[in-house]
Amino acid sequence: MKITPADFAQLKIDIATAAKALGVNIATADGGKTGLLTMHGLHTVVDRNRAYDDAHPGFAGGAWKRVLPFTGRNYCHLYNAGLNDSHIATALHRIKAELTVG
Numbered sequence: 001m002k003i004t005p006a007d008f009a010q011l012k013i014d015i016a017t018a019a020k021a022l023g024v025n026i027a028t029a030d031g032g033k034t035g036l037l038t039m040h041g042l043h044t045v046v047d048r049n050r051a052y053d054d055a056h057p058g059f060a061g062g063a064w065k066r067v068l069p070f071t072g073r074n075y076c077h078l079y080n081a082g083l084n085d086s087h088i089a090t091a092l093h094r095i096k097a098e099l100t101v102g
Contacts, residue, residue, distance in 0.1 A: 001094065002087040007078065012095045014046040014068055015039070019099075021067035027100040039092040051075035 001008070019026050019042055029038035048058065049068035052075075058064040074080055078088055 001090055002083055003078065003091045004081070007081070008091055008094075011043070011046065011078075011091060012098065014050070015042045015092075015095055016099055018042050018045045018049070018067045022065065026096055034089070036089060036092050036096070039096050043088070043092060047075050047077075 050073045053070045
């Protein structure tokens with residue numbers, strides 16, 4: 001897996017936090033054709049929460065829910081670090097598997 005261990009660990013924590021805050025059961029959520037439909041949605045929620053402050057129209061207008069603190073991290077930070085869609089999908093598969101064990 002190309003994602004760094006630190007980025008993977010933070011993404012896993014953030015996705016678990018977002019899922020809990022939004023009432024999403026990762027084990028039973030719609031996976032779509034690839035099995036990752038909900039995981040990609042949660043990844044988007046994580047990136048929005050970390051990248052945009054409360055003044056962003058999505059948050060200010062109530063369309064998005066703040067579930068993680070704003071850090072100012074670049075929205076595309078994983079892509080900027082050299083990852084591509086395949087790398088992120090691999091990480092999301094692993095996170096889903098780890099969060100649904102037991």
